[in-house]
Amino acid sequence: MAHKQDQILRTKFTERLCHWSIVVCFFLAATSGISWFFPTFSWMSNFLGTPQMARALHPFLGIAVFVGLCYMFKRFVHHNMPVRSDSIWFRNVKSVLLADHSKKLRIGKYNAGQKILFWLIMSSIVVLLLSGLVMWRAYFAEFFPIWMLRLAILAHSVAGIGLILLIMGHIYLAIWVRGSITGMVTGYVSKSWARQHHDRWAEELKAKESEKA
């Protein structure tokens, strides 16, 4: 275990709590959704007790994911705005994939790939929420014409499967970049991790530290 002095706070407690609560709700909402979409996976609706429970709880779990993502949006959006130096990451994506950290890529708190993922996650959840409300039989579906319900079901399916695939990629990359999951669990990453993966962010933190000193 590295010494505390070598560690930087990357993600605050409330942000981590929100992220991992989203993970639980997303897992349950996604598996119940998949259970209705692909008959081979119908057994997945039992994660919520019974298929009836899954049917009733799925929309509420989806709303919980939306609310959690609104909080994450508020906390993280300023780190995910496109900046000029993002183009360096795109031009050097090959060396990023080969885990060659010799070049200075001027990466801020999140890299250009993470930023794209951030915006795709946020757009998918908006589509899922709006289409989900339209097709929610218990409360709203009766107020909409049938063509709108059909359109909502199509949009919900595309955005749902899209978001599940994005999250699978997100999990793969989180495992691939060693140290990032620890960062999301404990909140801390090592200074060398920060320099290696987010050089501009590490420099900015160092500058702030010396300003204080």
Ligand code: HEM
């Ligand atoms: C087992 C599942 C998951 C794992 C292991 C995981 C892991 C991580 C890690 C390690 C980070 C921090 C990355 C960094 O510090 O550079 C992160 C950030 C994030 N995760 Fe997850 N995550 C999971 C599921 C999810 C789900 C289901 C969602 C949303 C539906 C989500 C949304 C986010 C968002 C929005 C960020 C912030 C990224 C940014 O601001 O660019 N994650 N995740």
